[in-house]
Amino acid sequence: MIRKVCPYSYICCKHLKLIWCAVVGWLGNGGKSKGSSQHHASLRNLRSDDACQFLLENSKFTQWYHGTGPRQLAILGAMGSGKTVAMSFLIDELRRRNQHQLPQPKVCFHYCRDDGTGEAVHVLSSLILSLLQQLPGLKKGFVEWYQQATSSGIDPATDFKTLEEWLANTLQTLDRPLIFTIDGLDECDKQSRNRLLQSLRNLTRETPRLKILLSSRPDPAIMKQLRGVSTICVPSDDATRDRLIVKKTVETRLTDLPEQVKALTIEELSRLAQGSAIWTKMTVELIEIRKISALGPLRAFLKELPQPERLSELYANLFSRYTGDDPENQKLAIAALEILAVARRPLSILELGWAASLGTATDAVTRVGALAELADPLRILNLIRPFVVPVYDRDMTKRQVKLVHQSVKEFIVQQWAAPEHAQPQQRIERLEARLLNICIRYLLLPEMGNEDLFSDVLLAIGELPHGSDLFTDDDQPNEYDHYCSWEAWEEDMIHYDPVARGFGEFFVYASCYWTEHLGAVSTETLLPSLDDIELVCQAGSKRLQNWILQNCRPDCAIKPRFPFDPSLYDPLSIVSLYGSEALLQRMLDRADVGNTDRYLPDAAMAAADQILQFGDLSRLELLWRSKLGPQIRNRTFAKLAVKQWSMRPFDKQRSRWDVVFGLIDGMFDLMVKEGWDGELLRAATQTGCTPMVQLLSDKVQQISEASH
Numbered sequence: 001m002i003r004k005v006c007p008y009s010y011i012c013c014k015h016l017k018l019i020w021c022a023v024v025g026w027l028g029n030g031g032k033s034k035g036s037s038q039h040h041a042s043l044r045n046l047r048s049d050d051a052c053q054f055l056l057e058n059s060k061f062t063q064w065y066h067g068t069g070p071r072q073l074a075i076l077g078a079m080g081s082g083k084t085v086a087m088s089f090l091i092d093e094l095r096r097r098n099q100h101q102l103p104q105p106k107v108c109f110h111y112c113r114d115d116g117t118g119e120a121v122h123v124l125s126s127l128i129l130s131l132l133q134q135l136p137g138l139k140k141g142f143v144e145w146y147q148q149a150t151s152s153g154i155d156p157a158t159d160f161k162t163l164e165e166w167l168a169n170t171l172q173t174l175d176r177p178l179i180f181t182i183d184g185l186d187e188c189d190k191q192s193r194n195r196l197l198q199s200l201r202n203l204t205r206e207t208p209r210l211k212i213l214l215s216s217r218p219d220p221a222i223m224k225q226l227r228g229v230s231t232i233c234v235p236s237d238d239a240t241r242d243r244l245i246v247k248k249t250v251e252t253r254l255t256d257l258p259e260q261v262k263a264l265t266i267e268e269l270s271r272l273a274q275g276s277a278i279w280t281k282m283t284v285e286l287i288e289i290r291k292i293s294a295l296g297p298l299r300a301f302l303k304e305l306p307q308p309e310r311l312s313e314l315y316a317n318l319f320s321r322y323t324g325d326d327p328e329n330q331k332l333a334i335a336a337l338e339i340l341a342v343a344r345r346p347l348s349i350l351e352l353g354w355a356a357s358l359g360t361a362t363d364a365v366t367r368v369g370a371l372a373e374l375a376d377p378l379r380i381l382n383l384i385r386p387f388v389v390p391v392y393d394r395d396m397t398k399r400q401v402k403l404v405h406q407s408v409k410e411f412i413v414q415q416w417a418a419p420e421h422a423q424p425q426q427r428i429e430r431l432e433a434r435l436l437n438i439c440i441r442y443l444l445l446p447e448m449g450n451e452d453l454f455s456d457v458l459l460a461i462g463e464l465p466h467g468s469d470l471f472t473d474d475d476q477p478n479e480y481d482h483y484c485s486w487e488a489w490e491e492d493m494i495h496y497d498p499v500a501r502g503f504g505e506f507f508v509y510a511s512c513y514w515t516e517h518l519g520a521v522s523t524e525t526l527l528p529s530l531d532d533i534e535l536v537c538q539a540g541s542k543r544l545q546n547w548i549l550q551n552c553r554p555d556c557a558i559k560p561r562f563p564f565d566p567s568l569y570d571p572l573s574i575v576s577l578y579g580s581e582a583l584l585q586r587m588l589d590r591a592d593v594g595n596t597d598r599y600l601p602d603a604a605m606a607a608a609d610q611i612l613q614f615g616d617l618s619r620l621e622l623l624w625r626s627k628l629g630p631q632i633r634n635r636t637f638a639k640l641a642v643k644q645w646s647m648r649p650f651d652k653q654r655s656r657w658d659v660v661f662g663l664i665d666g667m668f669d670l671m672v673k674e675g676w677d678g679e680l681l682r683a684a685t686q687t688g689c690t691p692m693v694q695l696l697s698d699k700v701q702q703i704s705e706a707s708h
Contacts, residue, residue, distance in 0.1 A: 027125040027157055036111045036126060042389070043088035046281075048248035051082070051241045052089035060230045064211065070230040071204045074185075075215040077234030080278030080311065080407050082245065083215045084111065086234060087183040090213060094179055105177035106134045112184035114406060120192035121160045124199070127180055128167055138170065164199050171207040178210045185216035187406075197225050236275030243270040245277050249284050261298055268302050276308035278405050282318060285386040289321050315411045318386045332376075333383040334416050335359045337403075339438070340388065341412045342431045342520075344513045346402040349391070350505040353377025358506070359438045368447045368504040375505075397505075432517050433526040439514035440528055442506050443536050449543035451502050453550060461494055461558055490557035498556065503546070511550035515578035522580035530571075530591055533583075534598045539570035568610070570600040576607040576623070577615045584619060588626035604631035605640075612644040617656035624663055635676045638664050639683055646687035661691050668699050 055061055055075070063069030075090075077083040091109050098105040108130035112118035117126070132138050145166060149156045156162045171178065180200070185193060200212050216222050218233070235241060246269045250262060257265065265287065273280050283305065292298050306313035323329035336356040340347065347355070357375040358365055365371050377396065381388075387408050388401050403409050413427045422430075442448075498507045514536075521527060537544055545566040552560040572593060575584050593599050600606045604623060611619050623632060641660050671677040677696065684692035 027129040036109075036117065039111050039113075040088055040091065040109065043085050044092070047082075047085040047089055048244045049089055051244035051248070052086050054235070054238065054241060055086060055090060055232060056093065058232050060232050064213075064230055067211075070228065071210065072200065072212040072214065072229040074226055074229050074231045075213070075234065076218040076231050077215070078236065078275070079217055080276050080308075080405065081234045081236065082275075082277035083217075083234055084183050085277065087111075087181060087213070087215050091181055094181075101177075103176035105179060106131065107179045107181065108134070109181040110183070112182065112187040114187055114409065118184065118188040118192060120188070120195040120199075121158060121163065123182060123188070123192070123196055124160060124163045124167065125157060127182075128163060131167075131170075131178075135174075142166070160195060160199075164202075168203060168206055171203060171210060174209070176209065178207070179213060180210065181213040183215045185214050186219060186222060190221070193222065193225060234275065238275065239270065242273040242275060242280075246270045246273060246280050249280055253284050253288055257293060261293060261295055264295060264298055272302075272305070272307065274308045276311070278407055279308040279311055279314065281404075282311075282314050282386060286314070286318055286321065289318070289386065311407060312411050312414065315387070315408065316415070322383050322386060329383055331360050332356055332380050336380050336384050337387060337408075337412050338416065338431050339435055340384075340401065340403050341409045342428065342435055342517070343402070343509075344516055345509075346399045347509065348399050348505070349377045349381050349396045349401060350375075351399075351509050352401050353380050354504065354506040355435075355438050355442075355509070356380050358441060359434065365441070366446070368445055368502065371445070371504065426523070429521060429523055429526060432520040433523075433528075436514060436517035436521055436528060438506075439510040439517060440532050440536060442504075442510045443514065443543065443547055444532065445504075447502050447504070448507070448546055449541060451546070452542065453498060453501055453503065453546045454496065455501075458494075458496055458558060486561065487555060490555055490559070493557040493559055495556045496558055498550065507547075508550060508554070508556065511547040512554045514547075515551070515574070518575075518579050518583070520580070522582040524582065524586075527580075527583050527586060530587060533575060533579075533587070534571045534591070534596075537569065537571040537574045538598045539600045539603075540567070540597075544569065568606065570598065570603055570606065572599055572603045573607040573610045576611050576619055581619070581622070584622055588622060588628065593628060602631070604628040605636060608632045608637055609640055609644075612640055612660070617659050620663060621659060633667055633670070635671070635674070635680070638667065638671070638680050642680070642684050642687055642689045642692050645691070646689045657691065661695055664692070665695055665699075668696075 060069065060073065064071065064073040075083055075086060077086075087109075091107055094105075094107045098107065108127045110117070110123050110126040110130070112123065116122060132142055146156055149162060154162055156166070180203075182196070185196075188196065204210050204212060214226075214229070216226075243266065246266050250257075250266050250269070254262060254265065265284075269280060269283060287298070287301065290297075290301065292301055306317065319330075319333065323333050336352055339352065339355050339359070353375045354371060354377070357380075358371055361371075361374060365374065381391065381401070385391075387404060389404050391400055393400060403412075413424060413431070499505060518528070535543070536547070548564050548566040548569065549560075550556075552562050552564040554561070571591070572587060575587050579587075587593075591599075593603050608620060608623055611617065611623075623629060641664060645657065645660075668677070671680060681693065681696045683689075684696065
């Protein structure tokens with residue numbers, strides 16, 4: 001009805017919704033903000049609210065809440081002490097208190113974890129998204145600001161300073177109290193912590209109604225950064241709190257225990273816990289696994305139980321118990337846990353089973369069907385069950401399997417990843433290399449290079465507008481959910497099933513994330529073979545086409561999330577964009593680029609074009625100095641640089657454009673000799689490429705001055 005009365009309003013409304021949904025996708029960082037909300041909901045099932053009451057009774061919290069003390073408060077505690085659960089309690093408690101206040105205060109929260117959500121720009125994006133979702137009146141202005149910023153060459157979703165300025169200006173206009181809560185400050189790298197804390201200090205100074213609630217481990221470097229912030233320590237010697245946590249955990253997990261055994265369990269674990277909530281959880285898991293149900297076996301178990309400060313021993317006992325000290329079980333469990341330690345998203349039961357089975361296969365796996373027969377996903381899940389979050393949904397394809405706690409990842413990295421003398425980052429790189437190898441081996445299976453991912457019918461459907469329905473006259477827009485994410489936006493789209501097309505269960509993950517693992521490996525001995533890279537990325541091949549088509553459709557909606565044209569890529573351009581610098585250098589030194597059909601005919605220029613559009617501009621120096629350098633030291637490269645600088649507004653904000661113009665500066669004598677300096681100046685002038693105009697003008701002036 002609205003559309004018939006006022007079609008222009010309908011079109012504008014629909015346009016704004018489309019733009020807003022795109023903004024939510026950018027700010028939400030591929031759905032991670034939605035994951036933060038889901039994480040918060042899951043914490044409610046774990047916590048004992050009574051065990052968190054001590055925070056409300058602390059005078060520092062009271063002063064912070066009522067505004068009589070510092071407006072920044074940090075909850076500090078050792079790893080596994082229950083900080084995150086306590087933060088979830090405070091978030092819910094603050095929301096409960098705010099319900100009856102006018103104007104109603106708003107609580108914006110974010111959980112930092114080791115999956116990229118601790119980067120400063122993502123934390124700020126998440127807080128802004130939460131604010132916009134709670135105050136819908138800000139949306140229209142934000143969308144207009146966002147469009148204006150992008151048109152001036154700034155990508156707000158990746159520019160911390162720009163987001164900070166918008167937030168500061170917006171907060172000053174609001175007429176209500178606000179609370180920003182950030183859990184896991186220790187999961188941020190030092191630079192992100194510095195930027196965040198400085199930004200929060202500025203925001204609280206400029207916005208009297210804003211309060212900040214943080215949590216972190218009490219590392220010395222972090223404590224130094226938190227000077228002037230009020231702090232509350234999660235106690236390690238509070239027997240009452242320990243008992244409440246133990247009681248909640250035992251009554252939730254050990255419901256079938258006889259009352260006497262349950263009482264002894266609660267009594268003894270409360271005495272031993274020493275403030276370690278994760279130790280309590282894992283110990284109860286171990287009791288459950290061993291199926292202890294009598295007082296004698298329980299006392300024997302407790303006598304041998306490692307103490308909280310020896311958490312790794314508890315994990316080792318759990319691992320031994322679950323795998324039964326069987327070498328084959330251990331091999332599968334270690335492979336699965338190592339995969340989860342570096343996986344870029346939660347995996348489905350089937351994805352994990354297929355990946356772990358491929359990673360441990362002693363004989364060559366040559367077909368998807370052979371891997372399907374080899375994989376035993378439920379067995380693998382049962383072997384690692386205490387180390388992953390509870391899997392309540394029996395859907396084997398749901399992406400729900402991830403490590404239960406950061407301490408488990410640290411145990412995996414320390415226990416198996418590398419020799420004892422290796423640094424943590426070296427150990428993690430080894431895990432990245434192993435998962436990269438699994439992804440590459442999977443993409444090299446013959447089906448990936450022989451079958452078409454899309455049928456002609458699916459390709460035709462993919463060209464239809466979003467939300468098209470061929471069988472109805474109802475052309476009203478879909479109802480928009482302000483908690484929009486890519487998943488929500490694609491929910492009503494047509495989806496396809498790679499498994500049904502013969503690509504197996506691990507194809508989606510391998511296609512979408514192998515490039516991320518590729519960029520995480522730079523040690524010479526861990527780099528993948530050039531032959532494998534060339535086969536996976538062979539120019540014009542069906543294999544390259546299939547994984548690229550999947551890469552831009554991570555949830556298998558028929559419409560791609562971003563353009564990714566397979567015809568423009570080959571091994572050199574893919575490695576130039578996604579590989580480590582060490583891998584690119586190896587390819588430039590050793591690959592026979594000009595004498596094989598695995599590469600595009602003009603591979604060097606194609607790679608340079610991709611770097612100019614999307615990559616790290618400093619990579620151009622490697623190309624320039626290599627044996628392929630002469631192929632890009634020409635007019636075509638210079639005009640490409642002018643074109644990309646002028647046509648792609650976000651590129652103007654990318655660092656290292658000075659590298660590009662420096663390389664062109666070095667070609668000035670060549671352009672004068674060949675007579676295309678005037679042509680380049682005209683092109684730069686017409687497209688508004690001011691750095692190039694300045695460079696050429698300066699050169700002409702230098703020549704003029706030298707001639708006089």
